[in-house]
Amino acid sequence: MSLHRNLKSSIAALALLGAGLGFAAPANADAVVDIQAAGKLNVGVFADFPPFSSASSDMSLKGYDMDVAQAIADALKVELVPVAVTGQNRIPYLNDRRVDLLMSVGYSDERAEVIDYAAAYAPYYIAVIGPAAADVTEPADLAGKSIAVNKGTLEDTSLTEAAPEGTDIKRFDNYNSVIQAFISGQTDLMVVGNDVGASVLAKQDEMKPEQKFQLLSSPSHIALNKGEEALKTAINDTIAKMIEDGSLNASSQTWLKVDLNPENLKD
Structure with a gap:
């Protein structure tokens, strides 16, 4: 089977996974409690968005976004589960709690009315x-x-x-x-x-x-649902640690081919 057909199959499987992750959680749920109880962090990503996220030779998603998502999952001590999303469905997936957070979201006042933003983590x-x-x-x-x-x-x-x-x-x-x-x-x-x-x-x-x-x-942020302060803190702490220990810069060098300039993380 060709790599192209494998890639299409992988993306389709991710999309099906995203569609079947369950119903909306109660409005008063604590996302961190739910994530750790489930043992997994469902992260909405674009499945074909190199160098931020795209299928590698072994058909797993790799890229700058995936490095950061993995670090957040590690901080929460859970498994990372990438879920393929599109520009059209990703906000509904987040609001319906089919995913716990979204990668590569640019800030806008309109979006801020329905979602919350963690710290900027990726230069765009x-x-x-x-x-x-x-x-x-x-x-x-x-x-x-x-x-x-x-x-x-x-x-x-x-x-x-x-x-x-x-x-x-x-x-x-x-x-x-x-x-x-x-x-x-x-x-x-x-x-x-x-x-x-x-x-x-x-x-x-x-x-x-x-x-x-x-x-x-216009730097990219990680988006999450409103009212999830514990999850927002966990994300922000992870990004701050990655900046401090140099791992975010290492990811930038690997995927973006430039050193990370903290000024590029300011709106």
Whole structure:
């Protein structure tokens, strides 16, 4: 059986697991008590979101999000159970207590009305990426440079706002085209999110691409249900410990291919 078919089967199985985790718990339940009584922490993750979470060669989910989720499960002394979610169903899964928490959730006032947020744990930002030899450190340096960007995205909007007159912005229909234009030399630079950029930083040894500067930062949080203060404390304590002992930076180096900058964890 091909890896692609195995991957589809794995994701489907995770989705079925998410659908059958049970009914909503009573409103006055303590999540930590329930989690430890069950012996497992059900964590909602995107099943195909590298480098934060995606299926590895053995079909288990690996990535930055999975490292952090495992650390939280270890702190609670329970088994980690990843549950595949989508952008559309993950908030209902959390509110219905099909999962105990969600990874990779950006903060918004609208979401804050129905869910709670633990501390930011993952940097998410839009960055200008270029060869190590390119002298680019700020928006003014983009003048006279050609830059690839995915048309109509937040990256496009951010670049258009920051770019000075004389910048040659080349817009493409998808990220693969953006990356290809950059690595083939069609453009001097590219603008992508750090999730997309991580794959380029990892694979282009000859070019030695690097992040030049950020255009926009919006860190990811772990989401949980409102009123679960004990669980929120456990999550925040775990993140603080990972920052202090260097394990979060090690995960960033492994998956995001850059050192973790604590400034990138600020909204």
